[in-house]
Structure formats: structure tokens, C-alpha cells
Amino acid sequence: MDNLNVLDIFKALSNETRLNILKWLREPEKNFPAQQAHLPKEVSIEGGVCVGDIQEKVNLSQSTVSHYLSLMQKAGLLEAVRYGQWTYYRRNEETLAKIAQFINEEI
16 A cells, blocks of 8 residues: 555544444444435445435535545545435445555554
8 A cells, every 4th residue: 555545544534423434334234224225126236325324324414424425435445336316335345454454564
């Protein structure tokens, strides 16, 4: 991992709400209502949570939540899947494993 990416990740994790979002997305079925209600049966966004449900849980403005999710996606912590007017976010487990390895080996 290059230093810029690591710094972006740590910056994204330095906010309690963003950290909570990442924690909640670890077990979306326990922390959010059932997902994919707006999707056809053939479309699966496994582990993804709609932005509106994330916004409702954090109780912040739509623009703030969108900014947070965008920041986390750019850092590689989240993946986004858009279907029609809905965007679903889920954790990027590959990046999370890499940052855990970086912490273990480098810090």
C-alpha cells in the first residue's frame, strides 16, 4: 500500500460516524432493515445497504452522509453498486484485510 492510500484510509476512519457505518456494514442484516426491496429478483446486491437506510440510522443530512460514503469509497473501504435511482454500499473486505496487514506489519 502506498502512503497516500494509507493516509486516506486513516482519515476516513478518523470520524466516529464513518467508523460506525463501517462497523454496521459488517453485519448489515442486524443493523439495517431488509434490503433490495426496490430491486428486481434477478439483481442481487449482497451485503449492500441503501444510502437512505444508512442516512436514517446515522440521523444526519443526506449531503453529509453522501460525502462520508464518497470519502470512504475513494479510500477503498466501501464498494458502491448503483441500480436505477438507488445506490447500495458494502464493505470492501479486500482493502480492510490489507489495512489490517499493514497495521500488523508496519506499525
